[in-house]
Amino acid sequence: MAARTRSSAASSLARWRKDKPMNFQLSDDLRMLQDSLRGVLGRHAGDDLMPALTELGVPQALLTEAEGGFDGSGAAVALVFEELGRAGASLPLIGAMIAAAALSAAGRPADEGAALAFADAEPGTRYDRGVAIAADGDCLTGRKTMVAGAEAADTILVTTADALWAVASDAAGLTIRPYPLLDDQRGADLILEATPATRLGALSDFDGALARGVLAHAAYALGGITAAVDLTLDYLKQRKQFGQPLIAFQALAHRAADLAVEVEQARSAVTNLAAHLDAEPALRDRHLQACKVTVGRTARLVAEESVQLHGGIGMTEEYALGGMIRRLLAADTAMGDADFHLERFARGEPAFA
Numbered sequence: 001m002a003a004r005t006r007s008s009a010a011s012s013l014a015r016w017r018k019d020k021p022m023n024f025q026l027s028d029d030l031r032m033l034q035d036s037l038r039g040v041l042g043r044h045a046g047d048d049l050m051p052a053l054t055e056l057g058v059p060q061a062l063l064t065e066a067e068g069g070f071d072g073s074g075a076a077v078a079l080v081f082e083e084l085g086r087a088g089a090s091l092p093l094i095g096a097m098i099a100a101a102a103l104s105a106a107g108r109p110a111d112e113g114a115a116l117a118f119a120d121a122e123p124g125t126r127y128d129r130g131v132a133i134a135a136d137g138d139c140l141t142g143r144k145t146m147v148a149g150a151e152a153a154d155t156i157l158v159t160t161a162d163a164l165w166a167v168a169s170d171a172a173g174l175t176i177r178p179y180p181l182l183d184d185q186r187g188a189d190l191i192l193e194a195t196p197a198t199r200l201g202a203l204s205d206f207d208g209a210l211a212r213g214v215l216a217h218a219a220y221a222l223g224g225i226t227a228a229v230d231l232t233l234d235y236l237k238q239r240k241q242f243g244q245p246l247i248a249f250q251a252l253a254h255r256a257a258d259l260a261v262e263v264e265q266a267r268s269a270v271t272n273l274a275a276h277l278d279a280e281p282a283l284r285d286r287h288l289q290a291c292k293v294t295v296g297r298t299a300r301l302v303a304e305e306s307v308q309l310h311g312g313i314g315m316t317e318e319y320a321l322g323g324m325i326r327r328l329l330a331a332d333t334a335m336g337d338a339d340f341h342l343e344r345f346a347r348g349e350p351a352f353a
Contacts, residue, residue: 041087067104074274078219085223090184092149099157101209106200117153119144130161150188151178165197183330221331269294289345296338299328
């Protein structure tokens, strides 16, 4: 079975390369978006950031024209979230993007300006769905956890074992308990007690929206990885020991070089997934799993090495590296960590099942 899956994936890859050669260069429009986005991220922070991004049109860049946006390509998603990750911007944009794309796929596009959230993780499980929540007719009962942006959302999309549901934030029987998340966002636990919900369709119908979410998490982690490595290199160049900068010591220089290689591996994985986001599901899922594994492992390596190369200051909460590491670890665990996706990759299983 695994051999047939690999053969099928290889054949699909050959057809994709023949029919759609990959172009890794940013278009003029995306290059302009990148420049504008960097300018906004350099000028705005905190509560001022999201309105500035909305005015720039960033949320619309994450959606296709059919979904109410103007791009929605893998390249656009990767670009936006890499820049957000590099700047350390903690916003519930990924869940909102998944929800908007899923609602459009279900033929129920959200009202303009509606705040959306996506509830997938369940307490006490390892990325399994439908363990802590179940549907009974048109009502949901159970719990969801770590739902970014839930307390400000108008509509929350909720996954069960095999379906996707829309729940109004003011629905009867829904309790939202907010708290800060590891990556500095605001999240919440959802408690649903026979809460009315609208079934949007089978979960397999929304693979495209979920895959876009995984790409966004990977690209966000790549931005954080790049920022952490840049900060570490600057420290090694400025900090002196025995009259020389730390980077002059061969052992530390080799470790820094190893990190630079890992960053490029992670960048290649994200670029590859972005280029295959619209490929047929079996091929897309192989690239998705490979990307999540590569970026997740690189994120943990960079987190560990950055602290060690900084020494004591790297462990202080006040130093910028602390926040970077928290965001990297959170991005690794989002929508399945590296080990989870490696297991599915090895067994030839789809990314979402």
